[in-house]
Amino acid sequence: MIEDIPALDMRGHNLNVALIHWPVLNKARDVVATNVTNFDIHDIARASRTYGVGKYFIVNTIEEQLIFVNRMLDHWRIGPGARLNPMRQTALGMIQLAETLDVVLNKHYSEEKPQIIATAARDFPGVERCSFRELRQDIFKDKQRARLLLFGTGFGLDEQILKKCDLILEPIKGASMEDYRHLSVRSAVSICLDRLFGAW
């Protein structure tokens, strides 16, 4: 199958990223809240910065987790890390913390409801998925439109979140013989942003 992918200039888009720690699934498909992983903070902020994302929301319902992340961010935003690594400061400066997706929507999108786009590695029989190509084209046609791209920690976003989404992106397919799909969320975010915005 040979298809065309436009290598358009995607700068100036209005898509933000949210990493959801609740409600997400665990291995047994229970709905749980996960802890924040330090590398998720750094890697996803750096990828977001690279691809022109304006804000990276870390969504966690556990207050202690948000306090912990805030203290860590202070090190890089205003503490010794800011002097030692200004590039990291630039990336981490775009992080916003929120308790839930609704808080993100109410606080940061009070004027314009964003198009909410879910990602999921698993299959949902009968559910239509949006292709990366289509979404890239749509964003190119209307860069001003507010959009929010959601990633789940653990074993993925719970149904409660999916129901609030306007679109679900197609799963990332690689090139393994047996369709192995167990990327880290850090890799998944990086690949999604590159497919949507990368210049190559």
Place this chain on the structure above:
Amino acid sequence: MIEDIPALDMRGHNLNVALIHWPVLNKARDVVATNVTNFDIHDIARASRTYGVGKYFIVNTIEEQLIFVNRMLDHWRIGPGARLNPMRQTALGMIQLAETLDVVLNKHYSEEKPQIIATAARDFPGVERCSFRELRQDIFKDKQRARLLLFGTGFGLDEQILKKCDLILEPIKGASMEDYRHLSVRSAVSICLDRLFGAW
């Protein structure tokens, strides 16, 4: 600029990945050996597995580092981790440890010298870079050919390594207004493999 990218079926390629911890540069451009980062082991193995890479070489000249990584790998390959997370076992089972790039070449490529491909985020004035498109096409035309894709930790691969390479890939460009290029090596590997082998 609109160009075509073929979405070919890249399964069955013969490219391996190596993560180089020596000789690499630090912030001051000194040549150093870096320590292994736990998330580099997991994330890069999972991405490699997803994109049909056969072997993921972790190259570190410090013996204690290789002992440490081996002990950690045992947990996932034959210890409790193998039972708890068989998908992780599948990914980490492809990791090979080596002291230097030369050891990789002598031990694993004794019959056929691979095409060695470097990656680098920084610019080298006057040096011709291979585009992702070109390399993808070349691999598609000759999938059997052994290839080794190198990534540097720290601030990137040292000149000693670059001199041994047949090609240097173009840097990953995102969509930020000021060409921000400070991805983690985990993100860089994921994006490179997706550009070379991803099905979308």
